[in-house]
Amino acid sequence: MKWTKQGRELAGTEEAIAKEYANKEIYIYGSGIIGERFFYAIQRLTDWTVKAFIDKYKAGDICQGLDVLSLEEFSRRANADCLVLIALHDDIGQEVKEGLSVFLENKRSICKTYNEFMRHDFPLLMLHQYQKVVVNSLSCIVTERCTLRCEKCAIMLPYFKNVKKYEAAKIKEEIDLAFSKIDFVGDFTFTGGEPLLNQELEEVLGYIAENYLEQIGSLKIITNGMIEPGKRLLNCMKKYGMYVEISDYTATNPELKQRVMENYEKYRENGIRTYLLSSAQWVDFGFEALHHEEDTESSMEAFFDYCHTNCRGYIDGKIWYCINARFAEKALEFAYDESNMLELGKLGNGIEEKAKIVEFDLGYNARGYLTMCRRCNGGCDINTHYIEVGRQCRNL
Numbered sequence: 001m002k003w004t005k006q007g008r009e010l011a012g013t014e015e016a017i018a019k020e021y022a023n024k025e026i027y028i029y030g031s032g033i034i035g036e037r038f039f040y041a042i043q044r045l046t047d048w049t050v051k052a053f054i055d056k057y058k059a060g061d062i063c064q065g066l067d068v069l070s071l072e073e074f075s076r077r078a079n080a081d082c083l084v085l086i087a088l089h090d091d092i093g094q095e096v097k098e099g100l101s102v103f104l105e106n107k108r109s110i111c112k113t114y115n116e117f118m119r120h121d122f123p124l125l126m127l128h129q130y131q132k133v134v135v136n137s138l139s140c141i142v143t144e145r146c147t148l149r150c151e152k153c154a155i156m157l158p159y160f161k162n163v164k165k166y167e168a169a170k171i172k173e174e175i176d177l178a179f180s181k182i183d184f185v186g187d188f189t190f191t192g193g194e195p196l197l198n199q200e201l202e203e204v205l206g207y208i209a210e211n212y213l214e215q216i217g218s219l220k221i222i223t224n225g226m227i228e229p230g231k232r233l234l235n236c237m238k239k240y241g242m243y244v245e246i247s248d249y250t251a252t253n254p255e256l257k258q259r260v261m262e263n264y265e266k267y268r269e270n271g272i273r274t275y276l277l278s279s280a281q282w283v284d285f286g287f288e289a290l291h292h293e294e295d296t297e298s299s300m301e302a303f304f305d306y307c308h309t310n311c312r313g314y315i316d317g318k319i320w321y322c323i324n325a326r327f328a329e330k331a332l333e334f335a336y337d338e339s340n341m342l343e344l345g346k347l348g349n350g351i352e353e354k355a356k357i358v359e360f361d362l363g364y365n366a367r368g369y370l371t372m373c374r375r376c377n378g379g380c381d382i383n384t385h386y387i388e389v390g391r392q393c394r395n396l
Helices: 013-021 033-045 071-077 090-104 114-130 168-181 201-215 231-239 254-269 297-307 323-331 351-362 371-375
Strands: 025-029 050-054 066-069 082-086 110-112 134-141 184-191 216-223 243-247 273-277 313-315 318-320 341-343
Touching: 013 114, 025 033, 033 050, 033 114, 033 184, 033 216, 050 071, 066 071, 082 090, 090 110, 090 114, 110 114, 114 134, 114 351, 134 168, 134 351, 168 201, 168 313, 184 201, 201 216, 201 231, 231 254, 243 254, 254 273, 297 371, 313 323, 318 323, 318 351, 323 371, 341 351
Parallel strands: 025 050, 025 082, 050 066, 082 110, 134 184, 134 313, 184 216, 216 243, 243 273
Antiparallel strands: 313 318, 318 341
16 A cells, blocks of 8 residues: 555544444453464553453363353353454454354354454554554564575575674664564564574573563564574573474475474473474565566555565564565665665654554555565465475575
8 A cells, every 4th residue: 555644544544443342342262372462462552351262172271361161151151242353363264253153143243353453453443542553463583594495485595695694782772672662563573594593592582571571462483493492592482481383394305304393392392382384385476587567556556455465574673564575685686675664763752653653564655565566476375376395495
C-alpha cells in the first residue's frame, strides 16, 4: 500500500474495530505458544480479561492460571457475547474458525484468526486506545555466517561478497532502540545465518530477557541444528522460557541427520521447548532475474499487497519489511531500497510517529511496493516455484 498521509492512514478505522470487540468475554482457542502469546499481549497491554483457554487435547489442565476447556464445556460456560481468538497458524486456523460456528450459532460472538487479530486488529486498537505500538514479529539478525551453503538460501548468504560482523554491544544498543519505540513484539526471533556461530549469543539473549521480556510474547532462536548448544546457552534459554526451532534439512542432506537429532534431544533434555521443522516447503524467490519488468506501477502495488510477507527483519536499528529482499540486494550488490526500511532512530514519540511503525508493519511504504518485487516470484504464501529443501552449493 502506498503512503499518502503518513501517520494518519488508519485514523478512524479503529472505531469500527473497537465496536466489534466491545464488552466481549474473551477465550483463547489453543494453549500452546501462540495461545500464550495472545495471553501475554492482552494481559500486559490492556485492561481486558481472558476467561479461559479452549483446547480439546488439554481439557482439564491449567494454563497461565486459567482453566483449559473442552469445546463442550466452553459452549456451556460462554455467554452470548464472546470473542474467541484462534491461537493456531492461519492455514488451519481458518478451518477451526469455520468449525466453531456450530458452537457460536446462537451467540452474538465473533472468532478471529491469528492474522486477523495479532497482525491487524490488535495493533490498531492498541495504537488508538492505549497509544501503544504493537508489531506481530521481528527477527533480529546476529550473524551472516552459516554452517551450510544452501544453493537457494532464502537470504542468499552463500553469495555475499563480504560478511558483516555482528557484535553484542551494538546488538544490545539496537535492542534498546527497538523497545524504546515498540511496546510489544508478538514473536521476537534471533536468527542469521546460523545464530549459534555468534559467540556472544548467550550475552545478547540474557540482555533482552532481563530488560524486555515483558514486552515480548514469545522469544526464540532459529537454528539448523548443526552446532551443539553449550550449557550456559541452554541454562539461559531455560531460565527465561525461550524456545528453539530447528530447520530440518536432513532429507536432502542425510549425512547431517545424526548430529541434528542429537542436538534436538539436547535442547529437549535441558527443558527447552523444541520444534523440528521438517515439513517446510522451500520456494525459489528468483531474485537473480527480472520477472515483472513490464508490469505497471498499479500492478506491482497489487502484487506487493497480495504477497504481504510477514518476514520483518531488524538490522542496524532499522526494521526491514522484507528481509529476503534486503539480503538479496546485498548479495547482488544493489543499493538498499529505502521503501523497504524504517529507521527507528529518526522517529519521534508522538502518536503520528508511533502510527508510522504500525502502518509500515501493515505494508505501507512510499512507493507502494519494493524494488526487489520486480525480481521476485512472491513470498512463501503465494509462490509456487517449489524447490528441494537445503540442497547444497557444489560450485562455490
